[in-house]
Amino acid sequence: MSRIAGCFAALKAAGRKALIPYVTAGDPLPASTVPLLHALVEAGSDILEIGVPFSDPMADGPAIQRSSERALKNGIGLSEVLNIVIQFRKNDSVTPIVLMGYANPIEAMGVEKFVTAAQAAGIDGVIVVDYPPEECAPFVELCRKAGIDTIFLLAPTSTDERIRSVAQAGSGYLYYVSLKGVTGVKSVDAAEVAAQLPKIRAASTLPIGVGFGIKDAESARAISKVADAVIIGSRIVQEIESAGAELAVARVKALIGPIRKALDA
């Protein structure tokens, strides 16, 4: 069983929901990310999504765009992100790690080389935002052989046919984008999400994580009633931006702690 599947199985047995935070690697400073990841785990996170900076983050809202720009100025590319994961793994061999980013940095490294390096670094899953299943079959196959889960997005506009193809190519969990738009701009509507999830559950037994627009304990708790995991990205990235490098760890812990509590309440 993969680390991600094991994590969801253990949570299910305990009657708990997964908390999945996102941070952009190398933001605000290259040295910030490893301490931030450990802090997120201490505050009660179950799986970590690490953003790979890209020059043209087409699906992201302003907060994650700015974090990407800061990370790129810090010289953070895909190789540096892999090194950050290697550093993190020295002190944490349990928490599943998912890389999230865009296709071009992976293709520039070479798909096979990336999968080998990701496996060696201890990465458990990948979300490649602009790789729909029909464009990346060889990549999915390479990841499958390396034991890396391929996590795909589903949207409110996804047709039954697309849900089926994503359910077939996906592993680890499914990432349901809770609203139309880019990351972190609007607020999530839990009732709308609840209405959409049954048709996804009918097509797949994978756990469903919901993200885009979850900003606080209240919205996280509402989503956790219907989903298996709550994914929080832009809100954390904003907190890091306003805190700056020195205060980021404390502020992120203070943000995540109450959300964890609300999920377990």
Place this chain on the structure above:
Amino acid sequence: MQMYDLPDARGHFGPYGGVFVAETLSHALDELRDAYQRCRRDPAFMAEFHNELKHYVGRPSPIYHAGRCSAQLGGAQIYLKREDLNHTGAHKINNTIGQALLARHMGKKRVIAETGAGMHGVAAATVAARFGMQCVVYMGSEDVKRQLQNVYRMKLLGAEVVPVESGSRTLKDALNEAMRDWVSNVEDTYYIIGTVAGPHPYPMMVRDFQSVIGEECKLQMPELTGRQPDAVIACVGGGSNAMGIFYPYIGDQNVRLIGVEAAGEGLASGKHAASLCAGTPGVLHGNRTYLLQDANGQITETHSISAGLDYPGVGPEHAWLKDLGRAEYVAVTDDEALKAFNDLCRLEGIIPALESAHAVAYALKLAPSMSKDKILLVNLSGRGDKDMQTVADRMGIKL
């Protein structure tokens, strides 16, 4: 060469093209693809398109023999396809008319567009006014500063111009921002992409609408010269004017197809926008194509004196025509383009767009090496009125 019938059903030209977008856009693109497939086979839709091209755009555009240029060079005869004479002054409107009709067919009341130099933005604002649609144009804040006149033109036409402050604040970032708008407002909004790039069906659809250029040439050249040209030359940024004139000639193996990219300050300087001549394949803006990128796969900033060529990618069909060897791609520098700009002004009384001046510059290079009975057909894709400030600045003249 086998019969050329591309792209495939998912928008691939060989290994290029495709649909590399987030799931949030997949449904909108499926809808667009289906609507376009219906419209392109609908005689009433196509009749309306051609009626607009005739009475609103002013087509067919003439072909002009640049006799004094040709005589001075002493080689091949240079002919110019006069897209600069279209309404709004460039080929861009052929595509925006087609897409606005499609938007109306799909019941969308709001159109959005990205623009670099502003020509596509102006063409989009124009058709939005023509068809009574709301129009929002995304433009990099650097480009807004460089192209104030076009910003004002768009506003006169009733469009809202939104300066984009992310990334390099140029065309590629405007395209990112337009995509973000589209994904957030997908029900009532139609995204008019200005070039043969982006996810399927855009590269095919924009090519189809622009191919009126080449279709006309195939009729006009025999009337004028008794035969088809030996080579067709067009500038390539994203590549829509080039695709429009090349496409009908792809099956004519005797006709060389030559795309001219922006070499900026020279390919060796790194300050250029020549994705095909100096780039490598990758994924950007929804398709796989040649890109200017660094070793980490980050898209690099580009340079050209011509804002319309200042783009780090290129249409995927050009990428495939390059790999097939069916089209040749070369690059000319800012200085060479400026010289051609001046030559065409002085010798023919035509002020070309700086983009089109790149194609003219290569024709001026090539012609002397060919005999006088050879024929070069250059796509003069736009007029240069918009470039007065840029050219004057470059020559140290204050207007």
